[in-house]
Amino acid sequence: MIILGFESSCDETGVALVCTERGLLSHALHTQVAMHASYGGVVPELASRDHVRRVVPLTRKALGQAGLSLSDVDAVAYTAGPGLAGALLVGASVAQSVAWSLGVPAIAIHHLEGHLLSPRMAEPRPEFPFVALLVSGGHTQLMRVDDVGQYTLLGETLDDAAGEAFDKTAKLLGLGYPGGPALARLAELGDSRAFDLPRPMLHSQTLDFSFSGLKTAVITRLRDALAHARPSATLVQDLAAATQAAIVDVLIAKSVAALKQTGLRRLVVAGGVGANSRLREQLVTRLRKVQGEAYFPPPELCTDNGAMIAFAAAQRVSRGLANLAPGTHGFNVYPRWDLAQI
Numbered sequence: 612m613i614i615l616g617f618e619s620s621c622d623e624t625g626v627a628l629v630c631t632e633r634g635l636l637s638h639a640l641h642t643q644v645a646m647h648a649s650y651g652g653v654v655p656e657l658a659s660r661d662h663v664r665r666v667v668p669l670t671r672k673a674l675g676q677a678g679l680s681l682s683d684v685d686a687v688a689y690t691a692g693p694g695l696a697g698a699l700l701v702g703a704s705v706a707q708s709v710a711w712s713l714g715v716p717a718i719a720i721h722h723l724e725g726h727l728l729s730p731r732m733a734e735p736r737p738e739f740p741f742v743a744l745l746v747s748g749g750h751t752q753l754m755r756v757d758d759v760g761q762y763t764l765l766g767e768t769l770d771d772a773a774g775e776a777f778d779k780t781a782k783l784l785g786l787g788y789p790g791g792p793a794l795a796r797l798a799e800l801g802d803s804r805a806f807d808l809p810r811p812m813l814h815s816q817t818l819d820f821s822f823s824g825l826k827t828a829v830i831t832r833l834r835d836a837l838a839h840a841r842p843s844a845t846l847v848q849d850l851a852a853a854t855q856a857a858i859v860d861v862l863i864a865k866s867v868a869a870l871k872q873t874g875l876r877r878l879v880v881a882g883g884v885g886a887n888s889r890l891r892e893q894l895v896t897r898l899r900k901v902q903g904e905a906y907f908p909p910p911e912l913c914t915d916n917g918a919m920i921a922f923a924a925a926q927r928v929s930r931g932l933a934n935l936a937p938g939t940h941g942f943n944v945y946p947r948w949d950l951a952q953i
């Protein structure tokens with residue numbers, strides 16, 4: 612069965628084709644980063660309009676790369692939430708229209724389910740059950756995943772997401788938007804021990820996170836440093852390295868605690884921050900010490916993309932969890948949507 616998937620929840624338009632037997636066939640992506648950069652963040656109305664402009668050319672591209680035509684498509688999948696309402700509506704309406712015109716089912720997918728199943732697109736493929744660390748620009752959660760559709764929330768951020776902490780600190784350091792990847796690049800050049808930043812909730816008994824205080828700590832350290840020295844590249848690199856180390860330390864400690872609490876061995880990391888190389892390296896090393904195993908999607912599939920949405924739909928179809936009955940093709944989107952409730 613061939614599934615055409617659409618992702619449009621935020622600032623990436625993604626279209627992909629996945630076969631339930633053969634896996635990922637093709638995926639095409641457009642990121643709006645350059646368009647939003649001058650505003651310092653995503654402008655929802657501009658995001659929606661750009662999804663409208665990109666979605667048809669990207670669909671042609673994905674079909675062309677897979678050597679398929681629309682008539683080969685057996686089902687259509689789309690991100691129904693969470694995300695920006697207007698942006699979600701573009702993907703949902705296009706997906707429903709294509710499904711209606713082809714007479715095939717349309718499958719609504721939860722964006723975070725797409726992220727957390729995405730490491731199963733790569734080899735070695737993590738078997739169920741596993742713990743998933745979902746770290747994106749909007750979410751930081753630890754989930755117990757027993758099978759497709761069986762998700763239990765173990766802990767989550769009480770305020771900012773890990774990606775948000777990267778982005779806000781980067782903005783503070785003048786690194787532009789989205790700052791995560793830029794901060795990570797600078798951090799490679801700095802000394803993380805030059806600044807002693809807090810590790811919020813590291814020793815709390817829960818698996819929850821809190822990252823909002825980190826930004827304030829960075830402001831204080833920056834102010835103190837500038838009272839004694841001139842601004843310099845080294846100062847910014849060291850603060851970037853210290854920030855990254857603080858975020859990564861907390862993510863790793865809570866992930867290890869989640870494995871211990873659940874008695875599971877496999878940890879799957881997904882979402883944009885999963886592309887962070889320090890997190891990847893340190894997690895692999897740390898888990899080896901506790902007989903655990905870390906799984907990641909390929910870095911280019913860590914951030915938002917259509918492949919994970921088509922793939923999540925394929926996994927649901929394979930397990931009989933997708934509603935394939937021809938419907939009325941009305942649709943809702945859910946800008947706020949709890950994964951544990953699906």
Ligand code: KG4
Nearest residue numbers: 747748749774791795883884886887914915
């Ligand atoms: O999953 P994603 O593409 O979008 C959301 O659903 O939010 O994640 C985007 C987030 C941004 O906060 C971005 O700065 C962060 O992932 N990010 C990174 C890296 N690449 C992307 N953070 C740290 N290091 C990276 N290499």
Ligand code: ZN
Nearest residue numbers: 726747914915
């Ligand atoms: Zn995402």
